[in-house]
Amino acid sequence: AGSNNWVISGDRSATGKPLLANDPHLSLATPAIWYFAHQNIAGRNVIGATLPGVPTIVLGRNDNIAWGFTNTAPDVQDLYFEKLDPADSSKYLTPEGSVAFDVREEVIKVKDAANVIMQVRSTRHGPVLSDAHRGAAAILSKGYVLALSWTALRDDDLTPQAGAELARAENWVDFVAALTNFHAPQQNVVYADVRGNIGYLAPGRIPIRARDNRVMGIMPQPGWQTKYDWRGLIPFTELPRSYNPKGGIIATANHKIVDDDYPYHITFDWAAGFRAARIKKLLQARNRHSVNGFRALQGDVVSPFALPALPHLLNTAPASALAGQALEVLRPWQGKMDRDQAAPLIFNAWIWQFAKLITEDNLSGIQADVWGRRGPFVLRVLRDRPNWCDDRRTAARESCDEMLVRALDLAVTWIAERQGGEVGAWRWGAEHLALSTHRPFGKVDYLRRLFDITVPVSGSIYTINVGDFDIFDSEQPFASKFGPSLRAIYDLDDPNRSLFIHSTGQSGNPLSPHYADMAETWSRGGYLPMSTNPEDYAVGATGTLNLLPR
Numbered sequence: 137a138g139s140n141n142w143v144i145s146g147d148r149s150a151t152g153k154p155l156l157a158n159d160p161h162l163s164l165a166t167p168a169i170w171y172f173a174h175q176n177i178a179g180r181n182v183i184g185a186t187l188p189g190v191p192t193i194v195l196g197r198n199d200n201i202a203w204g205f206t207n208t209a210p211d212v213q214d215l216y217f218e219k220l221d222p223a224d225s226s227k228y229l230t231p232e233g234s235v236a237f238d239v240r241e242e243v244i245k246v247k248d249a250a251n252v253i254m255q256v257r258s259t260r261h262g263p264v265l266s267d268a269h270r271g272a273a274a275i276l277s278k279g280y281v282l283a284l285s286w287t288a289l290r291d292d293d294l295t296p297q298a299g300a301e302l303a304r305a306e307n308w309v310d311f312v313a314a315l316t317n318f319h320a321p322q323q324n325v326v327y328a329d330v331r332g333n334i335g336y337l338a339p340g341r342i343p344i345r346a347r348d349n350r351v352m353g354i355m356p357q358p359g360w361q362t363k364y365d366w367r368g369l370i371p372f373t374e375l376p377r378s379y380n381p382k383g384g385i386i387a388t389a390n391h392k393i394v395d396d397d398y399p400y401h402i403t404f405d406w407a408a409g410f411r412a413a414r415i416k417k418l419l420q421a422r423n424r425h426s427v428n429g430f431r432a433l434q435g436d437v438v439s440p441f442a443l444p445a446l447p448h449l450l451n452t453a454p455a456s457a458l459a460g461q462a463l464e465v466l467r468p469w470q471g472k473m474d475r476d477q478a479a480p481l482i483f484n485a486w487i488w489q490f491a492k493l494i495t496e497d498n499l500s501g502i503q504a505d506v507w508g509r510r511g512p513f514v515l516r517v518l519r520d521r522p523n524w525c526d527d528r529r530t531a532a533r534e535s536c537d538e539m540l541v542r543a544l545d546l547a548v549t550w551i552a553e554r555q556g557g558e559v560g561a562w563r564w565g566a567e568h569l570a571l572s573t574h575r576p577f578g579k580v581d582y583l584r585r586l587f588d589i590t591v592p593v594s595g596s597i598y599t600i601n602v603g604d605f606d607i608f609d610s611e612q613p614f615a616s617k618f619g620p621s622l623r624a625i626y627d628l629d630d631p632n633r634s635l636f637i638h639s640t641g642q643s644g645n646p647l648s649p650h651y652a653d654m655a656e657t658w659s660r661g662g663y664l665p666m667s668t669n670p671e672d673y674a675v676g677a678t679g680t681l682n683l684l685p686r
Contacts, residue, residue: 138390138407139206140434140600142415143326143334150426151629154328157430158195158204161602162621164572166589167234167644170541170622172636174668181668182303185638186620192299195624197634200306201329202626206388209405210322210342212287216261216359220279228259228281230361237264261285261359265423265494283359285366287341288320296318302677302686308335308379316372324388328628335379336386338393342370342402352401368398381556387415408512410440410598427633430625434601441511442471442483448518452540458548459558460615473596475565482562484596484614487514488607493539565592567614568603570659572640589640589652591621591659601661623663632672635663
């Protein structure tokens with residue numbers, strides 16, 4: 137489901153200075169993945185989201201600039217079959233001949249038990265995964281191992297250093313210089329500064345594959361053949377970037393960020409583009425934007441997938457009274473995935489059942505993989521692949537209309553079993569609950585209720601306000617397990633008017649009043665102020681914690 141970020145120039149803002157928004161979509165967890173912090177180092181302020189163990193602000197702003205990330209989903213990992221030397225299994229074959237594995241010893245300390253000692257072998261491509269993964273080892277032919285090549289495993293990765301330099305950056309030149317050391321994972325980074333400039337850069341190490349390599353990393357490759365080796369990395373100066381573009385808008389949502397004539401391969405896994413198209417449409421619809429307008433935009437729950445799909449569904453003739461009532465609820469619906477409405481639940485359940493019906497005949501066992509592409513896939517079937525609706529297990533030839541009728545009946549029956557037979561009382565939010573699972577107690581039945589944080593939320597897969605779900609979870613198929621892990625809006629006219637929120641609370645202690653005190657505010661699209669002025673944050677403070685060196 138990815139992430140969103142966008143930035144507009146002062147020409148498009150109510151204040152005459154840029155506005156920047158960011159909401160990274162990650163697995164929801166308790167405690168939240170992010171911890172908000174304000175650092176003042178030698179008089180320099182930097183504030184935003186940190187990760188445990190990382191001593192820098194990952195997403196945020198300082199006194200001069202603001203930045204936000206989304207992922208490009210770059211293809212930076214390749215698997216290689218390595219062929220063992222038939223004469224000496226301590227060696228493997230390369231284009232230059234037989235060479236010995238690099239071997240190191242890893243010691244894993246176990247409480248109240250003996251240490252576990254592992255021999256880790258590496259090839260010229262990277263560590264041998266099949267030594268540690270029984271499943272991988274089981275499917276390999278005798279005489280082969282499987283190795284991983286990954287840009288993030290390089291010894292010269294300086295990404296942590298880039299984070300420290302980013303916090304100190306005062307302008308675009310400093311920003312670009314900091315990101316030269318940002319090596320993994322590649323991100324779409326949007327930028328704004330108090331002087332009125334906006335920009336974009338996609339830093340990261342992306343391998344260049346040979347032109348005659350037709351595999352392009354989508355499956356394991358022969359490690360002893362030269363043509364499958366990487367040919368270096370995309371030069372930093374040739375990575376996608378933009379500075380003060382005409383039109384004053386930059387937006388990314390994991391969609392394709394390069395034109396077809398871009399000379400390098402980044403990934404096959406761009407997002408479908410529904411969110412990106414919706415964001416750009418709403419940004420272009422107004423000449424001037426405000427912080428409040430950005431709040432509404434981050435909270436937008438109109439589905440760009442539902443709008444083109446609905447006409448196909450609404451032509452259906454219901455086969456039961458309950459299906460007819462559900463269809464009437466759906467007719468005036470405008471695609472808004474509102475937690476307090478019945479229509480989003482009917483639509484999502486209907487699409488779910490339809491996708492299952494048209495795939496279970498010849499995709500049994502891998503339906504979960506297909507469902508991960510359900511929006512474009514379902515639209516393709518409804519628009520121009522009606523033969524895919526036929527169930528190959530029957531003698532009859534089923535049409536999409538027939539399958540839609542069956543799917544609607546299955547959907548309303550499933551909803552009625554969970555929420556009763558009164559269609560007007562059905563609610564999307566009753567099924568679409570943001571589930572922030574505790575790690576590790578969320579996996580323990582009798583502790584789950586004490587530690588997990590659950591709130592009803594609006595949104596769905598393709599809305600700007602994302603709420604992704606695992607449709608193959610039999611108990612909670614629509615529970616949102618993946619969504620806006622945080623939301624932030626940066627006002628470069630006065631950075632202390634910036635806003636933030638994340639999905640749970642600042643404390644990891646379930647007995648603390650701050651364990652879940654952001655959850656409901658977050659679910660309703662609310663925010664907290666993001667100021668570095670003591671007069672703003674000291675009022676109402678619960679106390680001060682001083683950490684001193686021993």
